Amino acid sequence: MGYPSDLNDQDWELIRHHFDTGKYGNRAVHSRRNPVNGILYVVKTGCQWRMLPKDFPPWKTVYGYFRRLSLLGIWKKVLGDLVAKKRVRQGRSEDLSLLIVGAQSIHTAGKGEQSGFDGGKKIQGRKRQIAVDIQGNLHQVLVHKANIHDSKGGALLADIMLRQRNGVKTFLADWGSRGLFAEVVTQLHKRKVGFSTKITGEFVLQPKRWIVECTIAWLNWARRLSKDFEKKCIYRENIIRISAIALILRQIH
Numbered sequence: 001m002g003y004p005s006d007l008n009d010q011d012w013e014l015i016r017h018h019f020d021t022g023k024y025g026n027r028a029v030h031s032r033r034n035p036v037n038g039i040l041y042v043v044k045t046g047c048q049w050r051m052l053p054k055d056f057p058p059w060k061t062v063y064g065y066f067r068r069l070s071l072l073g074i075w076k077k078v079l080g081d082l083v084a085k086k087r088v089r090q091g092r093s094e095d096l097s098l099l100i101v102g103a104q105s106i107h108t109a110g111k112g113e114q115s116g117f118d119g120g121k122k123i124q125g126r127k128r129q130i131a132v133d134i135q136g137n138l139h140q141v142l143v144h145k146a147n148i149h150d151s152k153g154g155a156l157l158a159d160i161m162l163r164q165r166n167g168v169k170t171f172l173a174d175w176g177s178r179g180l181f182a183e184v185v186t187q188l189h190k191r192k193v194g195f196s197t198k199i200t201g202e203f204v205l206q207p208k209r210w211i212v213e214c215t216i217a218w219l220n221w222a223r224r225l226s227k228d229f230e231k232k233c234i235y236r237e238n239i240i241r242i243s244a245i246a247l248i249l250r251q252i253h
Contacts, residue, residue: 004044078241128142
């Protein structure tokens with residue numbers, strides 16, 4: 001019995017080389033594809049790991065696989081590979097010169113590391129910072145406690161991104177990310193930064209800035225992102241990456 005979240009043969013061929021290695025144990029009982037499908041099911045439906053249907057391998061096997069892949073940075077590699085393929089297929093270069101950053105605070109569902117209170121949004125939980133290109137493809141994600149200001153979180157995200165992608169020349173962000181973010185981008189890394197104007201009257205879409213908001217909305221179709229259920233930020237970051245992977249696989253063909 002298949003589920004809508006399952007990988008089809010074409011999708012699996014695109015990403016299977018990331019999983020067909022000996023890093024995850026040499027005595028695998030299940031096909032690599034089966035636990036990946038189980039992970040995609042959890043991310044899409046938002047169910048608990050323990051509530052995985054019997055069609056998948058045991059939940060401990062699926063969760064353990066997700067955890068190992070997260071610690072090894074495999075989800076990051078899968079996402080980067082798919083984003084590069086999508087850009088090339090649409091006639092764009094793999095290299096990018098502009099990134100758009102945005103943040104969203106989200107409630108946590110239980111105890112875990114790095115939880116704080118966002119006084120502006122009145123949310124107890126964590127904040128996710130993301131960086132996307134002009135097409136809305138996710139390139140980087142950073143999760144931290146919600147009481148860290150957007151400017152500081154954005155500065156951390158930009159610093160990580162620029163150490164990985166030296167070709168980025170310009171960042172776009174919203175008005176609330178001024179301050180440290182601008183200092184890090186312009187003074188430390190010598191890049192340009194643009195901010196959307198502060199809204200004082202009727203709401204008007206900001207050119208290019210709205211793209212990151214669209215990406216956040218697309219990612220939130222994965223119900224596991226409705227709240228932060230993960231104990232560690234690294235697992236939350238990879239749940240977001242898996243949501244982006246599923247999204248790109250639907251778009252890339």
